[in-house]
Amino acid sequence: MAVNLDSLKSLPYFSGLSESVLLSVNQHVFEKKAERGEILVFEGEPAETLYFVVAGVVKVFKTSADGKEQIYRIIRPGDSFNDVPILADGVNLASAAAMSAVVLNGIKKKDLEAVSREYPQVALNIIKVLSLRVEELVSLVEDFSFRRVSGRVAKILLEHTGNGGGERPRLTQQEMAAMIGTAREMVGRSFRSLEEEGAIRIERNRIIIVNQEILKKIAGITG
Amino acid sequence: MGDMPIIDEAKCQRCGLCVSICVCGALVMEDNAVKVIQVENCGWCTMCELVCPNGAISCPFEIVVETTRD
Ligand code: SF4
Ligand code: SF4
Numbered sequence: 001m002a003v004n005l006d007s008l009k010s011l012p013y014f015s016g017l018s019e020s021v022l023l024s025v026n027q028h029v030f031e032k033k034a035e036r037g038e039i040l041v042f043e044g045e046p047a048e049t050l051y052f053v054v055a056g057v058v059k060v061f062k063t064s065a066d067g068k069e070q071i072y073r074i075i076r077p078g079d080s081f082n083d084v085p086i087l088a089d090g091v092n093l094a095s096a097a098a099m100s101a102v103v104l105n106g107i108k109k110k111d112l113e114a115v116s117r118e119y120p121q122v123a124l125n126i127i128k129v130l131s132l133r134v135e136e137l138v139s140l141v142e143d144f145s146f147r148r149v150s151g152r153v154a155k156i157l158l159e160h161t162g163n164g165g166g167e168r169p170r171l172t173q174q175e176m177a178a179m180i181g182t183a184r185e186m187v188g189r190s191f192r193s194l195e196e197e198g199a200i201r202i203e204r205n206r207i208i209i210v211n212q213e214i215l216k217k218i219a220g221i222t223g
Numbered sequence: 224m225g226d227m228p229i230i231d232e233a234k235c236q237r238c239g240l241c242v243s244i245c246v247c248g249a250l251v252m253e254d255n256a257v258k259v260i261q262v263e264n265c266g267w268c269t270m271c272e273l274v275c276p277n278g279a280i281s282c283p284f285e286i287v288v289e290t291t292r293d
Binding site for chain 2: 036056057071074076077099100101157160161162169170171172173174175184188201202204205206207208209210212
């Protein structure tokens with residue numbers, strides 16, 4: 001048990017705590033290391049541990065019935081995951097896996113509860129973290145009419161098609177997301193759905209429009 | 224050889240996250256800078272673009288219309 005105090009101090013959960021409080025909190029925090037690809041949290045299992053990423057990258061994802069993976073969040077050093085189910089007494093809402101070798105700090109649910117009962121500043125920090133999460137979710141929900149996003153991705157593809165000669169337009173998922181005002185993840189999802197509907201085919205870094213009619217229909221362009 | 228992801232050195236903070244997640248070995252940290260090497264098996268998974276906290280990597284797509292139909 002117990003980890004580096006400096007890394008603990010830099011986490012939003014434990015900001016503004018005195019050295020002595022940090023030391024006492026630190027008794028409950030443990031370090032966990034994982035290799036690339038290791039599953040850290042399984043969707044549907046009871047939520048037991050809150051994790052902070054110290055080094056490396058973690059993805060939070062869900063897998064659909066047909067085995068396709070949808071990434072919801074990328075957790076970089078300093079960020080936490082599994083907060084909501086821990087505090088809601090629930091099951092893990094999504095799975096989490098290491099995208100690289102990772103170093104995590106973890107705190108068990110019962111310990112986090114004990115700590116926040118003892119030190120109200122921790123409880124206040126938790127409220128702040130959760131408020132940020134709610135804000136993120138609200139912006140995701142605004143996006144959630146998925147058909148609308150797919151339609152706009154389809155439109156962008158039609159508008160940025162190269163004619164085979166000269167300088168060809170090239171766009172990243174990030175740029176398309178910014179053009180639409182959506183999250184980058186939604187663009188990736190739209191690609192897959194457009195592919196499934198037979199409108200496009202993706203070959204590495206080329207998006208090939210295989211059926212303009214279908215694509216136009218999805219884009220809401222008639223005639 | 225195929226295109227490779229592009230790094231904007233002005234935006235890159237050399238945090239190494241992209242290097243740590245890339246499965247094909249195309250991204251390496253050399254002399255405190257991230258370099259992209261031509262490799263066969265970069266499948267354009269675009270995960271490097273996704274994890275970069277500074278928007279320093281881009282994996283752009285070319286959009287073309289299929290010409291031959293059968
Ligand atoms: S696209 Fe994927 S495989 Fe290619 S360099 Fe980026 S992370 Fe590596
Ligand atoms: S993730 Fe982005 S900022 Fe970090 S080293 Fe890679 S390109 Fe640079």
